[in-house]
Amino acid sequence: MQRKPVMPDYESYCRDESRLGGTAREIAFPENARQLAEVLAAAAKEKLKVTVQGARTGLAGGAVPEGGLIISTQNMNAILGLRQEAGVYYLRVQGGVTLEDVHAFLRRPKPGDNWTDEAKSLCEEMGSGQRFTPNPTETTATMGGLFASNAKGTNSLGYGGVGSYVNSLLWADAGGSLREITRGEYVFDQKGCTLPGGSYMTVADTPKGGLPLLYPVQGMDLVDLLAGSEGRAGIIAELELRLEPEPAESWGIVYFFDTDAAALGFAAELANWRVQEENTAMLSAVEYYDGATLEMVRRERENMAALKTMAELPTAAGAALYVVLQGEDPETLELALGEHLELFEAAGGRDEDSWAAMGSAEMEVFDTLRHGVPEMINVQVDALRLECGAIHKTATDFEGPGQRGAEYCEMYHRDIAGSGVEGFVFGHILENRLHVNLLPRNEAEQQTCHQMMQDWARRVLEDGGLIAGESGVGRLRLPLYGEIIPESRKKQLSETLRILDPEGCFSGDWEAVL
């Protein structure tokens, strides 16, 4: 397996969407599990630091190298096969297959030339109508990367993260050994679990301390432990994805409100509505956009091709909620919609200030809005960095206690208003996983933002929340919040990493913080 010098031809591989930059000596592009194992084994022999990369769409700098060797999975992009068990379809893919590739395949399933005859005929039998349920916004991300960050999308409220929909992995450890890990084979009991390869890992006996990753608990499957391990414990060569039938009917509604308070009031009513057992399964997403975000959309949409054709936002709109209902019975969904409409109007909403879409094709424009908002912010950050190099992307990924989303939202708004820095709050309001994006315009404002983030992180930790809810810890967040993460948690994480990566091949840069 050939390794190539990074400079000059592969310099762009030293960066990802976090806007952090790094360095590396060499890069390799394995095309299959065997080549991946070879390059890892060679790197281990030479004691090289390794950074694994998928599509480099991560926001936390997880793919940014700090010396050593980059292993890019971009050429491991084959869809390998299909099987069925107990009526459920499972799709096997290499780690470099993107979510976009999976969607395209499921829209028009076509077997690969190298598939078995059984898989080919199963593919024809399956037809379209299956989906990979989690919907992370960045569809150009690789499945390996999405598993490694346990990515979540707008429908995480209803369906959780990518990890839950992975049935098995072909895992390459730091030494280059390949291991097939299937759900149910390695489960932590009250003490721990013997891992493939023979080492033993005990369950964590410390508080989670704000970090979601590598936190083994009783009942946890090894697949779920590795989900969100951010390329720090090994590399995913292949994954088996669990598919589900598309729901019979989907509704996507954008509700516009005159004020943030009205929007948050409606969100609280939706949370109460959702608690009723018959309603829980139907509500798969509730996304919040604050007034500042809507104002930015009005201002910037002309500069974004995907949003130029979107209708104008209602003039009086000062906040919005995007709600997705899905289910098998159209009448039940319509009843639910009627109930939501009553709640909406009771919160001061007007029907003419709602946008309704039925089915994934119509709902696409609302998904595009959700994707477009962080992109708009990135464009503005890039422009500001040209004027002041000290500025960098400043965004939170905190997840506070689920039922306190409105309270956290008010805290963010209060502090942003007091700081004088421009900021936007949007995201998963019922999970209290809001993305607060700040736009400092100079070094002094960047410092102010840094302090605000630290204060918020402390609040999140005090309340038992997470400092990295969906986009990973990476190289950005551990140094940023290292001082406030409890020592016991750092010790537990360090020990866990030592079991999975004894030589510190993948996790070397965290040593300074842990």
Added chain:
Amino acid sequence: MRILVCVKQVPDTTEIRIDPETHSMIRTGVPSVLNIFDRYAMEVALRLREQAGEGHITVLSMGPAQAEAVLRECLALGADAAYLATDRAFGGADTLATSYVLAQAIRVIGDFDLVLCGKQAIDGDTAQVGPEIAQHLGWPQVTNAAELTLQGDEYLAKRETDDGYEMLLLPPPGVVTVTKPPFEPRYPSVKGKLAAKRAEIHILSTENLPLDTAKAGLKGSPTRVRRTYTPAVKTGGVKVEGLPPRESVAGLLEFLQEKVPGEA
């Protein structure tokens, strides 16, 4: 004010596939959408009604039963009534036969001040149906209207031309075909969508639509589509780059002279 909007269901352009054996467009299994120019026409109708403070909007389509979906989309946006002209006898129609059936339907449905059509359907791209409807009805027409507003009892159209715009006053009744306006069409509201799901779609066929069947469908179509195909991608050629303009032009000229002696 009574407005009728003609709409068509067309294949979603991102999903166009050509059958490699018949060279025809594959429509089976391809998602269908409301023709974008008809969506603009619908938005223009809604804005006229808002400007007038009153008005009735009817939508009409000719097509198979599945075209009901685009009529419901228009009802969800605010249309008051919807009609689908559907019959085996209407199948295979070219623009002349289509416009004949639509014009007959318009006469039967009611008295209208204004008929709006999208400039063209993005599958056929002929831009003929709107003007032909006007001709069948004997009404004046304005094509390529980027904007349309009420001015007193007449309609003021801002018509897009190759050189710019013309401002035209159209007394009712008339036909206007609509091109892309300077605003984006709205989305339906929740109540609009729910009401549209339950609304009645009035069906027009040879049983209740007086017409000469010899002028409808394939029988009434003087033109035929022989083949639909994607043009072959041209390969070859040369790219001149990295040189100052004078040298680039000289290089291109030399290439052309070699390829087409005596012509360049």
